[in-house]
Amino acid sequence: MTTPVNVTVTGAAGQIGYALLFRIASGQMLGATTPVRLSLLEIPQGVKAAEGVALELEDGAFPLLAGIDIYDDAKAAFEGANVALLVGARPRTAGMERGDLLAANGGIFKPQGEAINAGAAADIRVLVVGNPANTNALIAASHAPDVPTERFTAMTRLDHNRAVSQVARKTGAEVATIARVTIWGNHSATQYPDLSHATVGGDAALAVIADQAWVEDDFIPTVAKRGAAIIAARGASSAASAANAAIDHVHSWVHGTPEGDWTSAGIVSDGSYGVPAGLISSFPVTSDGGAWSIVQGLSVDDFSRGRIDASVAELEEERTAVRELGLI
Ligand SMILES: NC(=O)c1ccc[n+]([C@@H]2O[C@H](COP(=O)([O-])OP(=O)(O)OC[C@H]3O[C@@H](n4cnc5c(N)ncnc54)[C@H](O)[C@@H]3O)[C@@H](O)[C@H]2O)c1
Numbered sequence: 518m519t520t521p522v523n524v525t526v527t528g529a530a531g532q533i534g535y536a537l538l539f540r541i542a543s544g545q546m547l548g549a550t551t552p553v554r555l556s557l558l559e560i561p562q563g564v565k566a567a568e569g570v571a572l573e574l575e576d577g578a579f580p581l582l583a584g585i586d587i588y589d590d591a592k593a594a595f596e597g598a599n600v601a602l603l604v605g606a607r608p609r610t611a612g613m614e615r616g617d618l619l620a621a622n623g624g625i626f627k628p629q630g631e632a633i634n635a636g637a638a639a640d641i642r643v644l645v646v647g648n649p650a651n652t653n654a655l656i657a658a659s660h661a662p663d664v665p666t667e668r669f670t671a672m673t674r675l676d677h678n679r680a681v682s683q684v685a686r687k688t689g690a691e692v693a694t695i696a697r698v699t700i701w702g703n704h705s706a707t708q709y710p711d712l713s714h715a716t717v718g719g720d721a722a723l724a725v726i727a728d729q730a731w732v733e734d735d736f737i738p739t740v741a742k743r744g745a746a747i748i749a750a751r752g753a754s755s756a757a758s759a760a761n762a763a764i765d766h767v768h769s770w771v772h773g774t775p776e777g778d779w780t781s782a783g784i785v786s787d788g789s790y791g792v793p794a795g796l797i798s799s800f801p802v803t804s805d806g807g808a809w810s811i812v813q814g815l816s817v818d819d820f821s822r823g824r825i826d827a828s829v830a831e832l833e834e835e836r837t838a839v840r841e842l843g844l845i
């Protein structure tokens with residue numbers, strides 16, 4: 518058997534973990550011929566539930582699953598990790614200010630960044646799912662000075678998938694015919710789902726849709742506020758769709774994006790499109806199977822500029838807040 522890929526999943530006993538782990542074990546994330554060894558990280562109170570998930574994983578008799586270990590210690594959980602999915606985070610509770618949320622998450626993502634720095638494999642790739650995902654990724658990356666920041670990414674693939682799906686519903690086109698959709702900025706309500714360069718069956722999406730009011734008053738808010746709509750409907754935040762997006766993100770990173778198309782991911786800015794260098798912002802990205810690249814040369818009209826700037830301003834505020842808290 519080929520050497521298994523070590524995949525560490527934090528928050529393994531949570532709702533996203535439950536929807537994610539079986540798909541990793543079945544080969545949907547890394548491919549049908551790639552064996553995986555899972556390391557599950559939980560807080561001590563979550564370990565028993567993670568053990569239960571491990572029993573169920575065992576009962577799946579997945580041919581690609583080479584082993585499962587459960588930890589409540591980050592250093593041990595990230596030792597030798599090739600892929601790390603940082604799902605566990607501190608959710609916002611009633612009365613909690615944003616600063617409190619950032620501070621609580623700093624207490625999680627700082628030690629996890631340090632543990633990745635100390636022991637992960639040289640080819641480590643990190644996806645942060647836990648919110649606020651972009652800034653949590655920034656915190657983790659800033660505590661892993663020996664790991665290239667490009668390896669720390671934040672998930673905006675769920676927003677991307679939501680945007681594609683809304684275009685499919687509006688146009689009646691099949692999902693597979695929709696390309697070049699972009700999510701810019703933060704994984705929050707300020708994000709900018711952008712159809713300026715999107716295509717439907719090879720034609721300009723905005724021309725096919727021919728309804729700018731729908732784009733501005735329906736599409737953008739629907740995508741940007743979809744997380745809240747799901748919480749309102751389900752009484753809990755999105756889980757299976759978030760897990761699905763995490764699978765998609767890592768699959769695209771490892772196997773590459775299709776010729777002629779791109780996807781969206783939160784990656785470290787190099788200053789492209791006026792996004793200050795060092796921020797972890799969502800961009801249109803391609804992968805060659807090794808590294809993400811920001812799609813260059815796209816025109817940005819005034820409407821898009823304003824929307825991108827607004828979301829990037831929020832990312833800068835979050836960065837200032839975690840700096841002031843001494844978290845980066
Ligand atoms: N980026 C996105 O698109 C996106 C989408 C949906 C949800 N989310 C976020 O993902 C996160 C997880 O969501 P969920 O529904 O699975 O939550 P959940 O509360 O069901 O599970 C979270 C799990 O993380 C564990 N945990 C907490 N701190 C930990 C730590 N320090 N180390 C390891 N494990 C820890 C908890 O014990 C819990 O089992 C939340 O922050 C949520 O807001 C992000």
Ligand SMILES: O=C(O)C[C@H](O)C(=O)O
Nearest residue numbers: 648743744745747754755
């Ligand atoms: O957990 C949330 O606040 C929402 C989540 O990030 C989502 O986009 O579904």
